[in-house]
Amino acid sequence: MIQLPDINEARRRIxxxxxxxxxxxxxxxxxxxxVEVFLKMEHRQKTGSFKLRGATNAISHLTEAEKIRGVVTASTGNHGRAVSYAATAAKVRATICVSxxxxxNKIAEIRRLGADLRIIGNSYDQAEQEAERLAEHDRMVMIHASDNPRIIAGQGTIGLxxxxxxxxxxxxxVALGSGGLSAGVGxxxxxxxxxxxxxxxxxxxxAAMKASLEAGHPVEVEELPSLADALCGGxxxxxxxxxKACQSLLDDVILVSEAEIAAGIRYAYDHEHEVVEGAGAVGISALLAGKVTALKGPVAIIISGGNIDMPLHRRVMAGDPTIFQQVG
Known part of the structure; x- marks a missing residue:
């Protein structure tokens, strides 16, 4: 596992x-x-989410030989956008696999930033299998979206x-998907x-990490559509x-419903004047729903991303009930 000096080094690099x-x-x-509540505005990051930190740190560690080989990754959107940005800046070829x-809107941004985009299957896990195949077959460097020490160290700079x-x-x-943000910040x-x-x-x-923590080991879960799409996948x-990092560092894991996520998105817009995606709103959602027990302040919520599809955002704001039919 990485240590605090790795996070300090990542901060210098990025x-x-x-x-x-x-x-x-x-x-x-x-x-x-x-209690006093503060919002860490990571959705204002250059690529619209915290993912740029880890991606930039990972790309910065590539050797010249690895840069020639190029990088490949799987993503639910934000990581792919960040890798595209960082790889293009470093003049490194990048292939992004998504489901x-x-x-x-996330697919369009990945393409705009210059990466080779591949749409594979109906789940993040299927996209990741293709990324791993490409890494082996084409000798590309695999940059896992979370389970990578450079990624974790980069995300940890938020905690500093x-x-x-x-x-x-x-x-x-902390928004919890596959655990890179929680591990680094934690x-x-x-x-x-x-x-x-x-x-x-x-x-x-x-929620794959929650299910894995309850089982005591990594497990597979069915990936279902969600307003917090950036947290989906195994x-x-x-x-x-x-x-292991989440097992040792997290004091608890809180789950929020789709209706509660929608309420968090609406609150962010109506009261904070911020456009956030579902994954970025889950901390607000948990507070609004009263799901944080024994709450002590000051509280910091990491608003992890703002790359929501704007037509979807308008439907959430309007209270469109058909949203829940699509994710339900």
């Missing part, structure tokens, strides 16, 4: 590329919960920034502020890093 995103107090959530569930802005943070809410926070509680938040439909049965 400092010229990423944005030190603001930590903003939420008056509404603070008033509603009775048919990925929204067109958060603690500098809010040294006395008591509770941190390591940074627990190393420097061990009294803080670190809570993972995921959707209640196919963690990999051969997971080497993020499962």
């Amino acid at each position: 400092s010229d590329v990423i944005v030190n995103t603001p930590l903003v107090r939420s008056p509404g959530l603070s008033s509603g919960t009775g 048919s569930l990925v929204h067109e 920034e958060l603690l500098e802005a809010l040294p006395n943070v008591a509770t941190v809410l 390591l940074a926070i627990s190393s420097l502020r061990p009294s803080a509680r670190i809570l993972g938040v995921s959707m209640d439909r196919g 963690i990999g049965l051969q997971n080497k890093l993020t499962f």
Whole structure:
């Protein structure tokens, strides 16, 4: 597992590329919960999500020989966009494998940034199998979306920034998919502020890390459509890093429903004037739904991404009930 010095090194490597995103107090959530609540605005990152941190760190470690071979990855959208951005900047060929569930707006951005895009199957796991095949067959460098020490260290830089802005943070809410964000932020926070509680938040439909933690080992789950699409997909049965990290670093995992995710998206827009995607809203959703027990402040919520399909955002804002028929 990576250590705090790896996160500090990642910060040095990516400092010229990423944005030190603001930590903003939420008056509404603070008033509603009775504790101070702050939002870490990672959706304002250059590619619209925190994923640029890990991708930039991973690309920066490539040897000249690896750069010639090119990189390949699987993604639910945001990681692919970040790898495309970082690889193009480094003049490295990138192939991104996604499933048919990925929204067109994320696909369009990956293509615009210059990557070779391949749409494979109906799940993240199928897309990842194709990425691994390409890595072996074409000798490309596989950059896993989360289970990669360089990725984890890059995401951990968020924790360093958060603690500098809010040294006395008591509770941190982190969107939980395959665990790269939780592992990195969890390591940074627990190393420097061990009294803080670190809570993972995921959707209640196919939350692979939650199911794996309950089983005591990585397991497969059925991938289902969700407003928090960036959190979908498995963690990999051969997971080497993020499962153990989440097992040791997370104090709890909270699941939110699709209706609660929609409420979080609406709250972010109506009260914070921010456009966020479902995965970026889950921390807000958990607070609004009263699902954080023994809440202590100050609270920091990492708003992980804002790359929502805008027609979908308009439907969420309008309270369109057919959204839940499509994800239900």
